[in-house]
Amino acid sequence: MPISNEELGSTFVRPTWGDKFPALLRLLFPTEWFREFVRGGVVEGVLRMILRRAKAKSAIEPAEPKQGLEEKKLELLNHRQKLVDQQHELLRQGQELAELTTHLASQERMLTGMKKDLAESLLVLAKQKDELAVQEVQLMIEPLGLVQSDQELAELQLTLEEQRLLLAEGQHALVVRDCELAEQLHDLAKQRLRVEDLRLKVARDDLAVRKMVVDLERMIAQLSDAEESVV
Incomplete structure (x- = not known):
């Protein structure tokens, strides 16, 4: 059953x-x-x-709006920290640029003085060459009127040779100074190029910082709107 x-x-x-x-x-x-x-x-x-x-x-409920708000706050803090770091780097580069510019101006003044001294030395050397040439011509044209004996003529010729040697040494020293000046001018040109590169980099970084400031202001406005909507 x-x-x-x-x-x-x-x-x-x-x-x-x-x-x-x-x-x-x-x-x-x-x-x-x-x-x-x-x-x-x-x-x-x-x-x-x-x-x-x-x-x-x-x-089925969506995520809490406060969670998204906290994420925006964290993103804002990170962006602000990056901006502060970039501003510090820009300040350091500006100080370096100012120091390089001052050093460059000092080097240019020094080289300008060296150029002036070299030009004056070349002028003195040219006058010495002219005086030596006149003495040599006089020795060839009027040997008897300048000297009384062969011994005096030999001594005069020896004196002229010594003057030629001194003149050659002076000319060699001027050539060395001219080469040194050329090297310093080359170094100065490289320093000027470095300063220009740094000035360009500072300008780029300054533009990047201004863009970051604009982005930061936009993020602050968005965060303020989000906080008002949550409230």
């Missing part, structure tokens, strides 16, 4: 919320009739339904 539904239901009873937590049930619902009501499963079903709806709602 098959078992009836009544017998099957009396044999297999599904445990309810009240059966699982009898102590909690007695604590929350002291009256006997309400405990029986809970034991029947009605309240358990209602609680489960509320729990399912709460889980579904939390699953």
Whole structure:
């Protein structure tokens, strides 16, 4: 004979919320009739339904706007720190540029003085050459009028040779000074090029800093709007 539904239901009873937590049930619902009501499963079903709806709602709800606001604040702080670092680097480069410019001006003044001294030395050397040439011509044209004997003529020729040697040494020294001046002018040209490169780099970095300032102001405005929308 098959078992009836009544017998099957009396044999297999599904445990309810009240059966699982009898102590909690007695604590929350002291009256006997309400405990029986809970034991029947009605309240358990209602609680489960509320729990399912709460889980579904939390699953489909978007992320908290405050989280996005904190991320924007962090991004703003990072951007501000980069701007401060860039401004410090720009200040350092500006100081280096000022020092190089001052040194370059000092070098240019020194080289200008060296050029002037070299030009004066070349002028003196040219006069010495002219005087030596005149003495040589006089020696060839009027040897008897200048000297009284062969010994005096030999001494005069020796004196002229010494003057030629001194003149050659002076000319060699001027050539050396001219080469040194050319090297210093070359170094000065390289320093001037370095200064121009640094000046160009400072201009680029200054433009980058101004762009960062504009971006920072835009981010601050966006953050302010986001905070107002959250409030």
